[in-house]
Amino acid sequence: MTLPHREADVTLPKPARKDPHVDLEKLDAAADLMAINMGPQHPSTHGVMRIKLWLDGEMIVKAVPYCGYLHRGVEKLCERLTVVQLTPIVDKHDYVSPMTNEQALNIAFERMLGLEVPRRARYMRTIIAEIQRIASHLLWLGTFTLDIGGTIGGGASLMMYTFREREAILDVFEMLTGARFHYNTHTVGGQRHDVPVGWPAAVKKMIDAVDAHMPEYEQQCYGNDVLVLRTKGVGVIDRELALELGLSGPNLRASGVDLDLRRDEPFSAYDEIKVNVAVATDGDVYARFDVRMREMHESIRIVRELIDSIPEGPICSQKPVKVPFAVKLPAGRQFYTAIETPRGELGTYVIGGGAEKGAAPYRLKFRPPSLHAMSALPYALVGHTVPDVVAILGSLDPILGEVDR
Amino acid sequence: MMSPLPAPVRAALAARWPEVFPAEGDLDPNGPLVPADSHYDLAALLKEHGYLLYVTVVATHFPTPEGDTFEVATVLRNPSTGKAFWWRCKLGADPVIATLFPLFAGADWQEREQFDLVGVRFAGHPDLRRLMLPEDWEGHPLRKSYAIDTPHAPWR
């Protein structure tokens, strides 16, 4: 091994695909491009991100996204908190689906330590994850149509309807955990809060309400010619590019890759049930929209299937869940694992044996699906017009808390 | 989770790097340690064998009494089987490693992030700028020598 080697030693081949780092100087000088800045505070950037667009008329010649306006240094913070203290921190990453964030982190620790999770807790986790997926996709649907339909227009109406269902879901979570938004209910080895009396009935009632309203949404979206016109053939990400970029979840499945970690690397109780994976092949905005809508149906089915069969038993395999030093990570052990969240593969790379006598991780790296989705923007935007920017961005569904961490 | 490599991939790797990937037995559960020179070639070989999905890259700072060392772990996933694989490269005090951008477009932003936060440079990267922090920021926050509350004007 020769260390260190220098930049000059490295000669790499040119990538075969079109490079988005196009030098504008080499373009036709008479093109007279206009640079326009979307963000960091823009109604349709889903948080604080910025895209710099070079426009020829309204046609996008080059797009450069910038992120980091919400960089809160969480990975640094994680290095000085113990494993048990980390759960409420990761709630704030993907703030649209906090439950799956907690789950990803704790499943990573459990798999690293080889801890067994009781069956009851695994069932609860599965149900929670699927309800959270519905809530997250509902919010996505609302904001997506808000982007296409306008904040003063039909999109706003649909957003209000989706929030009606989302409120019902948050009520169910509040019943379970006592919190409305950031739950802190998962822990290493299981759950903190047991199923309260009447919770399954409440979940069934909520699921019935959501299922009853699904045709309403489908009629407003599939049945709306303007939405179909705006989304078909726009923002195409082909299969190869999607894989190279590391897209995951609905974005990847919309590009024709049949990969779902719920089925391929089962966590919680997904090994006991069958998950029908929704796949589309076009890779455009419509395909991503379609995949998410079908996933909501699938989630409703899974919740219905599991809610009556929650087994009896303990909810956590670890005894003192509230002692911060209860769990220690083996020093020097490195481990990567991932679960499927509503946005895709949320991975956690852990190196054990850090501060607090080994109870804190030495290094914790999250693999956020939204960051990969955002890195598709320079490829997907070029050649489209300004109105397509919001449609493409909305269809990729990035959550900036997760992108920037 | 590290899952066993399929036999053809294992054979190809063993033929190329016999000291890292022995033909028999388990691999290092922490991820096999590959020479930094072979980083790009290994990724290219894995991509040929179906590891098409770029998952992530993780750089870590290990301060030692002899001087700083760095480790860069790269994770790839095979979309047809859904199984992930990762390997590590050890770097010295002046960390430079080949970029994977020609193979995987997603490496662009991931490597920029690791450059920003840890300070590992990726040779051959077309646009190696800071991703998260302002471009005039000093230091790399995820190095162990960087205090979490490092002063920054005017707030602390």
Place this chain on the structure above:
Amino acid sequence: MTLNPWLHGLVYGLPVLLGVMGVGALASWWERKFSARMQNRIGVDVFGPFGVLQPFADALKMLQKEDLVPRGADKTMFFIAPAFPVVLCVVLLGVVPFAGYWDDTGTWAPAILISNLDIGILWVLSVSGLMVFPLWMAGWASNNKYALLAAMRTVAQGVSYEIPMVLAALVPVIVAGDLSIARMVAWQATHGWMVFSLPVVGFLAFVLFYLASLAEANRIPFDIPEAESELVAGVIVEYTGIKSGLFILTEYLHTFIASALATAMFFGGGHMPFLAGLPAIAQIVLSATAMLVKTSMLFVSIYWIRWSWYRFRSDQLMELCWYYLVPGGLVLVACTAVSVSLGWV
């Protein structure tokens, strides 16, 4: 009856102007209530009974706001641009007959009408064609790229949709054989409303006129010039206080006027059956009510569409205009001309 022109303006103009301003203010309250009901909400509810004073609160608040002119803006243009659309809207109103009655000779005479122009339709079309200029001025003078993009879209859209609008307006002109809106209403009072008297073609012409008016008034699904989700707030992105308020008021006025014009041209204006024989005053009051009801129904439908549809992309909008509406309008005009010359109408 000939009055002093100044007195004429005062007697007829002021009530109409104030009434329409009131309608504009009321429309903004009503739209907020209407959209709220569509969205399971309550809507404005605190200021005044059912929140009906909310538009006045907004207007008074806007009056108090600081007046900012962005650095690098064209100050003169930036200042005068908000005044123009209001003036144009009021000018448009001058030729719309708001009521009518059967006079002694048995013809339908217009009543609440500021000026019975012989070329009313031409006036309306040309003035509403001018409407793009203040928006372009505002967009250009703001020194803001979003405003500039919005202004470019406004001009492209306004100029394009002018053509189907003219073609749709030609249908009643050919049928009634007159360019005056008041006499067009009189024709409809004797021969039946335009949408019915000319089977199918009359209705299609109305639909064409309605779509073109939606686009001219920048309403969803044709509201790409103000497209909040991509262009933040369109041409008014840099305007503060009452200046932005004037633009917002103009949108309501323009929509209202478009509805009133469509009513006058296709739905018989103030005409309603069973009026003949009543005293003139009663006829005027009843026909003004009829006009208001018809206009309001069109107005409501515009907002119904607004709060349930999504918006087109700019190129799709142009495609719709040049590929479908303009040829369709030409066919309609040809059909009308043929049926009139064959004496079918």
Place this chain on the structure above:
Amino acid sequence: MAVDESERNFEHPLYHYWENMPGGGIGMTSLDRLLMHSARHSLWFFPMATSCCAIEFMTAAASRVDMDQVGTIIRPTPRHCDVMVVAGTITVKMAPRVKKLWDQMPEPKWGIAMGSCAICGDFYRDIYSVVPGVDTIIPIDVYIPGCPPNADQVMVGLQRLQEKIAAQLAGKTIDKDPRPPNMIYPAIGTHGDARQTEATATGQLEASRNLGYGGQEHRVPVAPPKPPAGDAT
């Protein structure tokens, strides 16, 4: 960052014209009351929505709570708005933008800090890239604590703001709202304090700015932080 924020008693020229009109002073009181009522019933919000609190802010605008009842509209451009709602963590990279957007809003304007991240940075307050409280860069009138606050609490904060506006426009002097208890003050003072003014005056806020135009950005060298005068922290 060019606007001097110390002058918060903005008076519209309308008042001036009215007073100089013959007999204008008679209507002054009733005009005042009218304007006061209209201003507090027509608060248009500019959502400075960065993170989790933004979702709860959307919930406050959605049908269960319906912020529109009291006449608030959410407008995406600062030029039309009266109240800036800072919902979420503000980072060092974002802070100059927040300040700029605040400066772009026309007077009279008010600020709401929603959520503990905006108020004091919450558990991120020690991290290198986080601003420990948005009140270090813009004046804040109402604090809504919570992580995130419920939608109902947003309405309570809105009512508190309406009370303050009524008092402010009626000419009463109102005390600045303090930060909620146990929300730690940063080493640098909040907006209006001497040390914060000094930091602004010496261009340190300017220094942390990143224009980031593809490598040709305008860079200002970072000045070392000045030791606080006469303060041990």
